[in-house]
Each structure stands twice: as C-alpha cells, then as structure tokens.
Amino acid sequence: MKDYDVIVIGAGPGGYVAAIRAAQLGLKTACVDKWSDAKGKASPGGTCLNVGCIPSKALLDSSHHYHDVTHLLPAHGINTESVSLDLGAMMARKDKVVQNLTRGVLGLFRKNKIDFVHGSATLAGDQVVNVAGADGEQTQLRGTNIILASGSVPIAIDAAPVDGEHIVDNEGALAFDAVPPKLGIIGAGVIGLELGSVWNRLGSEVTILEAMESFLPAADAAIAKDAAKLFRKQGLDIRLGCKVTATRVNEGTVVVRYDDEEGARTLEVDRLVVAVGRRAYTDGLGLEAAGVALDERGRIAVDANCRTGQAGIWAVGDATAGPMLAHKASEEGIAVAEMIAGQSAHIDHALVPWVIYTHPEIAWVGRTAEQLKADGVEFTSGSFPFAAIGRAQGAGITDGSVRVYACAKTDRILGAHILGSNASELIAEAVTAMAFHGSAEDLARTVHAHPTLSEALHEAALAAGSGAIHI
Ligand code: FAD
Ligand code: AMP
Numbered sequence: 001m002k003d004y005d006v007i008v009i010g011a012g013p014g015g016y017v018a019a020i021r022a023a024q025l026g027l028k029t030a031c032v033d034k035w036s037d038a039k040g041k042a043s044p045g046g047t048c049l050n051v052g053c054i055p056s057k058a059l060l061d062s063s064h065h066y067h068d069v070t071h072l073l074p075a076h077g078i079n080t081e082s083v084s085l086d087l088g089a090m091m092a093r094k095d096k097v098v099q100n101l102t103r104g105v106l107g108l109f110r111k112n113k114i115d116f117v118h119g120s121a122t123l124a125g126d127q128v129v130n131v132a133g134a135d136g137e138q139t140q141l142r143g144t145n146i147i148l149a150s151g152s153v154p155i156a157i158d159a160a161p162v163d164g165e166h167i168v169d170n171e172g173a174l175a176f177d178a179v180p181p182k183l184g185i186i187g188a189g190v191i192g193l194e195l196g197s198v199w200n201r202l203g204s205e206v207t208i209l210e211a212m213e214s215f216l217p218a219a220d221a222a223i224a225k226d227a228a229k230l231f232r233k234q235g236l237d238i239r240l241g242c243k244v245t246a247t248r249v250n251e252g253t254v255v256v257r258y259d260d261e262e263g264a265r266t267l268e269v270d271r272l273v274v275a276v277g278r279r280a281y282t283d284g285l286g287l288e289a290a291g292v293a294l295d296e297r298g299r300i301a302v303d304a305n306c307r308t309g310q311a312g313i314w315a316v317g318d319a320t321a322g323p324m325l326a327h328k329a330s331e332e333g334i335a336v337a338e339m340i341a342g343q344s345a346h347i348d349h350a351l352v353p354w355v356i357y358t359h360p361e362i363a364w365v366g367r368t369a370e371q372l373k374a375d376g377v378e379f380t381s382g383s384f385p386f387a388a389i390g391r392a393q394g395a396g397i398t399d400g401s402v403r404v405y406a407c408a409k410t411d412r413i414l415g416a417h418i419l420g421s422n423a424s425e426l427i428a429e430a431v432t433a434m435a436f437h438g439s440a441e442d443l444a445r446t447v448h449a450h451p452t453l454s455e456a457l458h459e460a461a462l463a464a465g466s467g468a469i470h471i
Contacts, residue, residue, distance in 0.1 A: 002115070004030045006340060007129050007143030008333075009121040009285065011035070012046020013326040014317025015149030016105050018333030022147075023112035025341035030141055031114055032121040032131050037102070042118035042134065044105040045098075046151050047318070048326040051171040054101055056194050058094040059174060060357050063201035067359075072396055085202060087179060094174070117141070123290035127312055130286075145312050145340045148292070148300055149333065150285055152278040152318035160186055160247045160274050166254050167247060170195065173273040179203045184256050184269035186244050188215060190356050192275035196236050197358045206235070207267055209242040209258050218354070220368040220403060220417040222383075227362055227419050230399055234359075247272060280319045295321060306336045306347070314340075328352045353431050355424040360386075360400045363427035366415035366434055369405060378408035382440065382463030384456050386420045388470050391451035397421040402460040404430070404440055411439035411465070422453055429457055440464040 006022040008015045011033035019031040035050055037043040043050055069080045109116045119133035127146060131139045154169040156162060162169050168176075173195045179202045185192045188210035200206040215238065216224040232238060239260070246257040254272045258265055280299040287294065292308045292315075295301040300315040302308055308315055314336045317329030328349070335345035356362040372379050385401040386392040400420030406413050416430030433443050443461035448454045459468040 001140045004143045008147045010149035011044035013048045014329030014333045017330040021334045021337035032117045034120045043102045045102045058097045059198045063198045067201040123286040148315040150319045153281045155277045167272045180271040182269040184272040187275040207237040211243040213241045223419045360420045361423035363423035364417040382460045384459035402456040404460040406440035
C-alpha cells in the first residue's frame with residue numbers, strides 16, 4: 001500500500017487543480033480518475049474538458065464564426081457567396097482541442113510529481129482508497145487527507161430516456177454527425193441554450209421546451225427579458241410553461257408530447273437533447289461505509305470550508321452544494337489544498353461569476369435586482385446599452401446592455417449584470433472590483449481604454465451615480 005498526504009478522487013477542474021496545488025505546497029499527492037477516451041486511454045479533466053465547458057465552447061466559437069460569415073461579414077463589406085460547412089472538420093477540431101487539454105493535464109501531473117492512477121476509486125475506511133484500475137489491476141492507497149471531487153452527471157427523466165442516437169444528453173449533442181433539420185431541446189437552462197445556439201447557427205430549426213413559466217430565473221429579470229427577445233429573433237423557438245410528458249421514437253424521428261396551458265401537444269423532431277440539469281455523482285465512492293453523509297439533494301454534505309463530517313475527508317465541486325461551475329470547483333480545490341497544508345484559505349461563494357456563452361453572452365456576479373428587493377436592500381442602479389458604445393457600433397455587436405447595482409448608503413457594488421458580446425471577459429472587472437469591496441464610484445473613476453466594450457461597464461457605473469456621459 002502506498003501512503004500519501006493527499007489522495008484526490010476525480011480529475012475534473014475541482015480535483016486536478018486541488019492535486020496540483022497540494023503538490024506545489026510540498027504534499028505527496030495522488031489523483032485517481034476513471035474517465036477514458038474512445039480508445040480507452042486516460043482522459044483527465046472531467047466533465048469540463050471532456051464533454052462540458054471546453055467542447056461546448058469550441059463548437060460555440062466555430063458555429064459563431066460560421067454564422068458571422070453569412071450574417072455579419074456582408075455588412076462589413078466582405079462578400080461571402082460560397083460558404084459551406086464541413087461538420088466533420090468542425091468536430092475533429094473540437095476533439096483535438098479536448099485531446100490537447102486532457103493530455104495537458106497529464107503533463108501537469110508529471111511536472112508536479114503527482115501520481116496519477118487511471119481507475120475507479122472507492123473509500124475503504126481508515127483513509128484507505130481501493131482503486132480498480134482501468135487496466136484491471138487492483139491497488140490500495142492510503143491518504144492522510146482525501147479530497148472527493150467526483151463531479152456530476154446529467155439528470156435523466158423517464159419522459160425522455162436517452163438512447164444516445166435520437167434522444168441524447170450533452171455528450172451526444174456535442175457529437176452529432178449531421179446537422180439535424182429539426183432539433184428539440186428539453187430545458188432552457190445554461191446547457192440547453194448553449195447547445196441550442198450551436199445547432200441553430202449551423203442550420204437546425206431549434207425548439208426549446210421549458211417547464212417553468214419564467215426564462216432564466218437565476219439571471220437579472222431585465223437582462224433575461226432582453227436575452228429572450230434576442231434569442232427568439234435569432235430563431236430559437238423557446239416555449240415556456242411546457243412540460244415534457246412522454247417521447248416516442250418513430251421511424252427515425254422523435255415525437256415529443258408535452259403539456260402547456262392549453263393542454264397536451266406534440267412536437268416532431270429529428271433529434272432531442274435532454275438538458276434538464278445535472279446531479280451530484282457519488283456512485284461507487286463507498287461514502288456510506290466511510291461515514292460520509294449526503295445532504296437532502298444527494299450531494300456530499302460539507303461545511304463552508306469543504307469539510308465532510310469525517311476528519312481528513314473533504315469534498316469540492318459539482319458533487320457538493322453550490323453552482324455547478326468549473327471555476328467554483330477549482331477555487332474550492334485550491335482552498336482545500338491550502339487548508340490541508342496548514343494555510344488559512346477562503347472561498348468567497350458570493351463572488352462566483354456566472355456566464356452563459358450564447359450570443360450575446362450573459363454574465364453576472366453578485367445579486368440581481370429581484371434578490372436585492374427580496375432582501376430589503378436599498379440600492380441605486382445604473383444601466384448602459386452597448387448600442388451607445390463606439391466600439392460596439394464599429395464591430396457591429398450592439399445588442400445588450402450592462403447593469404450595475406450599488407448600495408444606496410455606501411455605494412458598494414452589490415451586483416453587475418451584462419448581456420453583450422464578450423460579457424464573459426468583461427465581468428472579470430466587476431468581480432475584481434467587488435472582491436476589493438469597490439464602489440460604483442470606484443468603477444466610474446477608473447480609466448477605461450477607448451474605444452472598448454469595457455466602456456459600457458464604466459458608463460453603467462457612472463449612471464448609478466453622477467450620470468452616464470454618452471446617453
Ligand atoms: P467533473 O468535471 O464532473 O469531474 C469529476 C471527475 O471525477 C470525472 O472525471 C469522473 O469520471 C471522476 N470520478 C467520479 N467518481 C470517480 C471515482 N469513484 N473514481 C475515479 N474517478 C471518479 N462550467 C463552467 O464554469 N463554464 C462553462 O462554460 C461550462 N460549460 C458546460 C457545458 C456543458 C455541456 C456541461 C455539461 C457542463 C458545463 N459546465 C461549465 C459545468 C462544469 O463542467 C462543471 O461544473 C465542472 O466540470 C465540475 O467540476 P468537478 O471537478 O466538480 O467535476
Ligand atoms: P439547468 O438546471 O439550468 O440546466 O436547467 C434545466 C431546465 O430544465 C430547468 O429550467 C427545468 O425547469 C427544465 N426542465 C426539467 N424537467 C423538464 C421537463 N420535463 N420538461 C421541460 N423542461 C424541464
């Protein structure tokens with residue numbers, strides 16, 4: 001049996017990042033992960049690198065370029081008469097990006113002298129981890145500390161059982177071999193919208209069925225309203241208040257039955273994507289035997305510092321409560337490694353930014369106007385449209401706006417919400433300002449380069465106080 005200071009189970013963005021930080025801090029570290037690629041080789045990186053953030057963004061970028069060629073470039077005076085799509089090449093590029101990054105994780109493990117084991121890990125009690133290796137070999141490791149980072153898997157619903165061909169989850173929807181003429185998606189959450197955008201841009205007629213009456217209820221309502229309008233204009237047929245009740249595969253098409261306020265309806269599509277959310281994945285971890293408890297929603301129960309009830313056993317990322325986001329998992333992983341090394345670490349869950357990589361993108365940090373009202377907080381607000389930003393006009397990306405909310409008494413920024421091109425990058429400034437307890441005036445008095453999209457955040461901060469200039 002090999003002894004370690006830290007054994008990490010799972011090499012997604014929570015686990016592999018925790019392992020690297022632990023090793024950097026001088027801790028003897030092993031990381032076990034069972035993900036295999038199509039050839040059976042280890043493919044660390046978890047959901048994020050294999051079937052999540054990275055392949056979806058690769059396809060979002062590729063499909064965005066394709067869409068721009070026909071929809072944006074002519075307005076720039078560029079003739080694009082004979083454009084065609086090579087879906088195979090687009091998919092191969094996406095696969096290569098995934099392969100480069102998963103191999104990169106293996107390289108980082110080697111560089112940091114982390115023992116990587118390709119296989120399934122089970123807690124065996126007394127800080128021992130049994131590993132059933134992908135090569136059939138059984139090994140035992142013992143760790144003074146064990147970090148559980150087993151991630152999440154798609155939620156399955158009886159009404160639409162995934163068959164991998166006609167009815168798929170996110171993994172299948174990132175690997176269609178042809179553009180489905182008609183694509184149905186169940187769930188207008190982050191994943192449903194991103195995947196719907198990809199296939200809409202590549203030519204599918206996309207219908208999204210969403211059970212809830214409201215669109216993106218986690219986002220700021222004003223931003224969600226504008227986004228819904230823009231997405232519908234792009235051709236996404238988003239139907240709210242539609243609960244899918246049954247599906248039937250019939251001669252290569254999928255007949256979807258759903259209920260809306262008027263009664264039972266059907267929709268016929270060539271492919272159906274089930275994107276109704278994800279659940280913590282803890283199968284086979286042996287939690288019960290190790291005395292590690294789950295919470296009421298089947299997630300590994302942890303305190304604010306990612307400690308389970310068992311000494312020396314920690315848990316991070318999607319397997320625990322909180323937003324299922326890669327950067328949340330990684331920040332927890334770093335903090336846990338630092339706490340194990342005896343440092344004091346802090347995870348600021350209130351400052352985890354959210355991003356939806358549609359076009360335009362949606363990004364926010366902090367509280368929405370609705371949350372602030374519900375919390376009884378008095379706040380000032382400032383908003384500014386990209387249409388009034390010179391750079392946005394020059395680039396032809398004028399959709400959307402920025403909203404900044406600040407405390408009415410202290411001016412401290414309480415939330416920033418962006419609908420617009422590059423919102424995923426622009427939000428970082430607001431996160432930094434909030435991490436330093438900045439005020440709207442701090443943002444307003446910070447010099448922003450001209451002409452840039454970041455001027456919209458500057459102007460929104462000005463609007464929350466002394467007034468915007470360009471409107
Ligand atoms: P995971 O990435 O799920 O990794 C867990 C790993 O543990 C897996 O490799 C699994 O095989 C392994 N494992 C589990 N049990 C065992 C065991 N017993 N033994 C060995 N190994 C085990 N988030 C963002 O922040 N930005 C995005 O743009 C984004 N896009 C997404 C797009 C899609 C389509 C999807 C599905 C998700 C997306 N996410 C995004 C979410 C993001 O992928 C997750 O939040 C993130 O991967 C969680 O990291 P994790 O380390 O907790 O778990
Ligand atoms: P998210 O959790 O952000 O990925 O979003 C998943 C979405 O799927 C939620 O908005 C759910 O309301 C929606 N959803 C879940 N079950 C169904 C169903 N049977 N029919 C339609 N929408 C659903």
